[in-house]
Amino acid sequence: MNFSGLLVQLLNGLADASSVFLVAAGLSLIFGVTRIVNFAHGSFYMLGVYMAYTLVSHFGHSVGSFWLMIVLSAAAVAVIGALIEVLILRRIYHAPELFQLLATFALVLIIQDATLFIWGPEDVFGPRAPGLSGSIEILGRSFPQYNLVLMVIGPVVLGLLWLLLNRTRWGTLIRAATQDREMVGALGVNQAWLFTGVFALGCFLAGLGGALQEPRIPANLALDMESIGTAFVIVVVGGMGSIPGAFLAALLISELKALCIAIGTLHLFGMDFAVSKLTLVVEFLVMAVILVIRPWGLMGKPQAASRNSNMAEMPLRPASAGLKTAGLVLLAILALVPLASDSFPYLTILLVEIMIAVLFATSLHFIMGPGGMHSFGHAAYFGLGAYGAAMLITLLNMPMELALLLGPLAAVMGALVFGWFSVRLSGVYLAMLTLAFAQIVWSVIYQWDDVTGGSNGLVGLWPADWLSSPTAYYYLTLVFCVAGVLLLRRILFSPFGYALRAARDSALRADAIGIDVKRVQWMAFAVAGLFGGVAGALFAFSKGSISPEAIGVGRSIDGLVMVLLGGIQTLIGPIAGASLFTWLHDSIARETEYWKAVLGLVVLVLVLLFPAGIVGTLHHAYLSLLSKSRKLAKPVAKELKEAL
Incomplete structure (x- = not known):
């Protein structure tokens, strides 16, 4: 490792930090106000790359038109995000937070297959930025000119966000909602449109982060899952809801990755250590250390209990005779399969x-x-x-x-x-x-x-x-x-x-x-x-x-989906959820190329119809019906007793 190589890699790290900061800043804003752990945020980043590929390829041949198409790509993603918030997410704000996560996971599946349908399965390469397709020489090494622009964009967006949040009335409302949404609503602020605006802004930032990557990386269907993991890490390391924290965390993690690449192989104690391989896991190592030492992040504050964290849990009860009989019948059927x-x-x-x-x-x-x-x-x-x-x-x-x-x-x-x-x-x-x-x-x-x-x-x-x-x-x-x-x-x-x-x-x-x-x-x-x-x-x-x-990560998410589909407050819930999800996954995947979208739609419908999970909702309905029947039975029994 020489100094020139190290310097170039660290500069590349600064360029990468700007892009991941934009995505993480949007995720941090959305979480801070809506308290939704938006698993679909990486999908908006992916859409930004694809939108930029299409618009820049057709209309971005000059310097001015290129940057205009980049902004329009991010704006198109913001419009899509606002529509999703109004049509879907607004209906589940009062559902438990984990079910909101399940809904956003369904959106990931739907958006990914919609992208597959529009742009196809192959990686697509967009044109270079006009006037910035070359490179400059730094200590004898080439450095892309476009990366110099990216290094500037991150701090500029950070400054604009600071002005928005600290020098405008809307920014004051956002900061107030981050601290106490219920109080903001009590003061007469239209929370619904505030949430929509913040969600659209967060999607704009994710789309902008993706659009800016169009000259650097090919657009592909794996970008959503690749980006969401890094975005989550940056938000958590920086502090939930902290924009400056997200910027600091993006710098820290991007530079550590760049340093690992620059070092390559390290020779210690007579052994060679492939430090470059740590790029796959370095952000998660950093997050683990930060969470153990300072759980609320570098610039975050300890979070108060969320509105759903103290929901009353139904007591678990031993299986009834009817349930045991049904279990034995099911076991007998499985034995005969x-x-x-x-x-x-x-x-x-x-x-x-x-x-x-x-x-x-x-x-x-x-x-x-x-x-x-x-x-x-x-x-x-x-x-x-x-x-x-x-x-x-x-x-x-x-x-x-x-x-x-x-x-x-x-x-x-x-x-x-x-x-x-x-x-x-x-x-x-x-x-x-x-x-x-x-x-x-x-x-x-x-x-x-x-x-x-x-x-x-x-x-x-x-x-x-x-x-x-x-x-x-x-x-x-x-x-x-x-x-x-x-x-x-x-x-x-x-x-x-x-x-x-x-x-x-x-x-x-x-x-x-x-x-x-x-x-x-x-x-x-x-x-x-x-x-x-x-x-x-x-x-x-x-x-x-x-x-x-x-x-x-997909296996962990599948497990979450199974548990939440069935219902987290019942013992039968994970059994029903795992059976239904696996059967749907297998059946739909064999019937259509766009099975993810169909599965996502099914999951989304189930979330909207069964906000406590399938078994949980049915159990609540049964208890409600039983309670009503008992109330109706009391006057009937009283009249019957008087008649006798």
Whole structure:
């Protein structure tokens, strides 16, 4: 590494910081006012790149028209964002925050397939910026002229946002809404249009960040997921709702990435360390450290409890006789399914996937529902269990049966380490820390070629001979799934389960009566990690291989969707949600190329119709109907008694 190379990389880092700051600033504004964790924000960034490609290619041939098209691209994204806020998000502002997250996830699927339909699946390359297509020489090295402009745009936008928020009435309302939205509404401010305006501004910034990248990167369908992770990290590191904090965090993370690239390989203690590989995970390492040391970020403030954080939880009750009977009937039907395998050969394969999803979802529900701890990184334990079992076979030649039993212990160890830090946080900070740990696990697995197979994964993980037939493996999965669900349910009705729910409902009261709240929550992480690891091991042997793609952010989001679709306040919810989501995913994917959009629409409709989840909403409706019937029955019984 020489000085000139280091300087050029650090300058590139400044250019990258401007772009990611724009996206993160928009996300921070939206969260600060609406309190929505907008998972679709990366989709608006992606739309900005595609919009700029189209407009610049057709109308941006001169310097003035190029920059005009860049601004118009961002404005078009802002209009799309405003329409989405008015037509969809405005209807769910009073829903629990996690269901708002589910709705924005559905938007990700819809926008991605809409982009696929309009622009196609191939990467598209836009033209260079007129007058800025060349480079300048810095200490003998070439540096793109366009990057110099990007380095200036970030601070300029930061200054304009500061003026907007501190020197205008609208900016004062935004800052007031960030502190206390209810009070702003009580003073007569139209909250609906304020929310729409802020959402449109946030989408404009995301679209602008994407449009500015058009001359640098190809437009592709993976940009939404790539950008949203970095944006979340910057917002959390800088401080939720802090625009200067987002700028500082963008600088810190972009420069650290640039430094890793500049260093390349570091020789220490007679060994070579590929520092450049840290670019995949450095932002999540920074976020994990910041969250442990200063949970509210570099320039943020401790967040007050959100409006949905103290919602009353319905008490869990033992299964009724009718529910037990229904469960036995369902188990009998599942046991008889292989008898129909000749007529429906694909059915057993699909049911294996559903049962693995059920076990994964119920393990996540264990800490989210009864535990009250939101996790965005549960795929870490799924992956550790899968790779733990796989490596016992590939490295130690262990029998499949033993690997299946011992592999999930890797997930338990990971849960003990990650949980020890995570239980010291709460709310969105806890969720983001779990995401950071999950991405660290993914990065290690992705880059440890000699042990995990790297991006290629591990293959040849077939079941033992006596389990090689689809029917035999189906019964094995059924046994593990049923046993896992029943064990998790039994734990919830044990003294440990009551202590866990007490800690969720009131940590202060639980602590006052002698419950070690942090220890109980820590152990809950280990329990959830164990069963998540079992699901991962079963998945690896069902596919015969395991790769990093199976344990990325998408797996964690799928788990969240399953739990929320069914209902977080019921024990049947994750079972129903996992079954429905897996079936819909499989059925729709086989019927249409645009299955993501169809699945997103279905999820969105379910969120709007069942704001507490399918099982949760139906349960509430049943209780309401039962209450009304009892009220109606009282006067009838009184009249009957008087008549007799």
